[in-house]
Amino acid sequence: MEVYLDNNATTKVDPEVFKAMEPFFCHIYGNPNSLHKFGAGTHPKMVEALDYLYAGINAADQDDIIITANATESNNTVIKGIWVDKILNGNKNHIITSEVEHPSITAVCKFLETQGVSVTYLPVNEEGVLEAQQVADYIKEETALVSIMWANNETGKLFPIKEIGQICRDAGVPFHTDATQAIGKIPVDVQACNVNYLSFSAHKFHGPKGVGGLYVEKGFELTPLLHGGEQMGGHRAGTVDVASMIGMGVAMKLATSPEALAYENTEVKRLRDKLESAILEIPETIVIGGKENRTPNTTLISIRGVEGESMLWDMNQKTIGASTGSACASEDLEANPVMNAFGSDSELAHTGVRFSLSRFNTEEEIDYAISVIKGAIARLRSISSSYAYTPKNHVSEL
Numbered sequence: 001m002e003v004y005l006d007n008n009a010t011t012k013v014d015p016e017v018f019k020a021m022e023p024f025f026c027h028i029y030g031n032p033n034s035l036h037k038f039g040a041g042t043h044p045k046m047v048e049a050l051d052y053l054y055a056g057i058n059a060a061d062q063d064d065i066i067i068t069a070n071a072t073e074s075n076n077t078v079i080k081g082i083w084v085d086k087i088l089n090g091n092k093n094h095i096i097t098s099e100v101e102h103p104s105i106t107a108v109c110k111f112l113e114t115q116g117v118s119v120t121y122l123p124v125n126e127e128g129v130l131e132a133q134q135v136a137d138y139i140k141e142e143t144a145l146v147s148i149m150w151a152n153n154e155t156g157k158l159f160p161i162k163e164i165g166q167i168c169r170d171a172g173v174p175f176h177t178d179a180t181q182a183i184g185k186i187p188v189d190v191q192a193c194n195v196n197y198l199s200f201s202a203h204k205f206h207g208p209k210g211v212g213g214l215y216v217e218k219g220f221e222l223t224p225l226l227h228g229g230e231q232m233g234g235h236r237a238g239t240v241d242v243a244s245m246i247g248m249g250v251a252m253k254l255a256t257s258p259e260a261l262a263y264e265n266t267e268v269k270r271l272r273d274k275l276e277s278a279i280l281e282i283p284e285t286i287v288i289g290g291k292e293n294r295t296p297n298t299t300l301i302s303i304r305g306v307e308g309e310s311m312l313w314d315m316n317q318k319t320i321g322a323s324t325g326s327a328c329a330s331e332d333l334e335a336n337p338v339m340n341a342f343g344s345d346s347e348l349a350h351t352g353v354r355f356s357l358s359r360f361n362t363e364e365e366i367d368y369a370i371s372v373i374k375g376a377i378a379r380l381r382s383i384s385s386s387y388a389y390t391p392k393n394h395v396s397e398l
């Protein structure tokens, strides 16, 4: 049996999405910017895809959604656009973000610091989230942007986006949220939450890899990251990947419907909870960040005495896929930065394993995964030179 439990890294393309994409490779293949019928033939389904994207995040008609390659490009576009418009060519010089953002936020901020920009990385509490008031406490005249993720990719923890959005609107500071891990798991409403910019990637909600989006509220337009063409109204040069854009639209429609969100928060959550509870029956295992206020499909579990990488290897031998955290950092054996941010000790920071489910996982798969994971933990602890079970240390969660 093959069991895929790494959906926060990427998801399977929904067969309905693939079906919608197929005609746009060999049959309706014109350049959408061409004036002839071959190009114009792509427009109806591209317009429909945009309609699905607007509806999925409740964007207003007058706002923009720019089709990008992925959330990484969307995040870079916002932060570097703010840098050019508000800092290099304005009177601002400060950005507020958090310590647990994805590297496509933190690495850009680190680069801007080398260019003289001041960046505040707000710390998270022991549950891995921050209080909206922390944002208010650090906003100052020079603040050009607040960028706080909607949901953390490793723990699933949710951030107080509505409260932060209100604080930023009251202060007149542009607010960006990286919603990559929120869309398709919880309701995302840019108008209700006073969001000015929002990033997403299709492959996180059963769309194709290599396509994403950046929501830009009307009046918050920025200097583009990519110049050299009139595509996307000049906001993002380059020929659009028509098939992927159409696939992303259908994936957004499927993932954000009331029925789909209900399924995520009942059945997918039930299977996540079943897997998590079974692992927590094993001594010296904890849920990093606790069980409350998180996306329904994710759990980051620390297994004392077991290197996360070793767990992945054992599970992979039985064709179970999971991760120790963000795939873009999977190669290195650095301690998990999110766990470090929680104040985990260095030993604990290497013991995290992330399981992230989807609507395609089944009860049988979870039952199989539980049996394999229990066996792997027992085996790895039995050969560990440093692990000895101490009953007094058995805690169920941080």
Ligand SMILES: Cc1ncc(COP(=O)(O)O)c(CNc2co[nH]c2=O)c1O
Binding pocket: 008, 009, 010, 070, 071, 072, 073, 102, 104, 149, 151, 152, 153, 154, 178, 180, 181, 201, 203, 212, 325, 326, 327, 328
């Ligand atoms: C919150 C968040 N933002 C941005 C990205 C970047 O998305 P991309 O540009 O489509 O790659 C990711 C990918 N996060 C992960 C990729 O692999 N494991 C992860 O947790 C993410 O989780």
